[in-house]
Amino acid sequence: MPKRKSAPAEEPEGEPARRRSVRLQKPEDATPKPGDAGARKRVKATKKEAPEPEAEEPAAAKKAAPAKSKTTKAAEDATTTNGTAAPEGEPGQRNYWLLKAEPESRLENGVDVKFSIDDLAARTEPEPWDGIRAYAARNNLRAMKKGELAFFYHSNCKEPGIVGTMEIVREHTPDLSAHNPAAPYYDPKSSPSDPKWSVVHVKFRSKFPAPVTLKQLREMGGAGGPLANMQMLKQSRLSVSRVSEGEWEAVLKVMEGK
């Protein structure tokens, strides 16, 4: 399963195209309202196959992950294992995060997974950051606390970089989109009775006047630089990473200089 799945394999019957981008949303996740929610994010892709109708409605999707097979447990351990665990939330200590989404159209399981900072800014309800299908990324999602802030990063596009900020408004809840065969990041290995994946809900906070590009981030990531230990630079494939307070401030400083 290539990440891009390209075509539509099956079309979801239920939902033809959903929204703009990425995932769709569905409100099921818990959150309140139905409306919009769902969204995007990227994680890995998954596969699609097997449709088990368990899903509940269409859900949203995002990226998926590799689901693997069997060993569920093993997998989970793995999860934990590599999971980059998140920093523990120290009491009183505030953590910052970086979440990646793709601002350009791309089909995943037949669904366009595009989701940009502008898409988030247009939302009127908390947006579920769904589709994460990598344990390390998921573990970081689970470590997020309400009120914490995160950077919105545009990946797999013309100008990769941090384009704005958002706030975690709801801590992790099960990512039900994983059970929807029509969702972009459907994961047949996850069951409603034992959900493997999680979402957090976020809300838009700001859009930078100009992106802080990946190129700039790397320049600040050199030895001795303010981003020398930044997780996203060290683990380029991680779609949900941790950001220290110093890193957060260094990026904002660059943004302000623009």
Add this chain to the structure above:
DNA sequence: GCCAACGTTGGC
């Protein structure tokens, strides 16, 4: 548990 093969992410 180690580690090689595999498969995905994501920049270019």
Add this chain to the structure above:
DNA sequence: GCCAACGTTGGC
């Protein structure tokens, strides 16, 4: 579209 980096799987 290519391909390097690296996370995940699965045999041993």
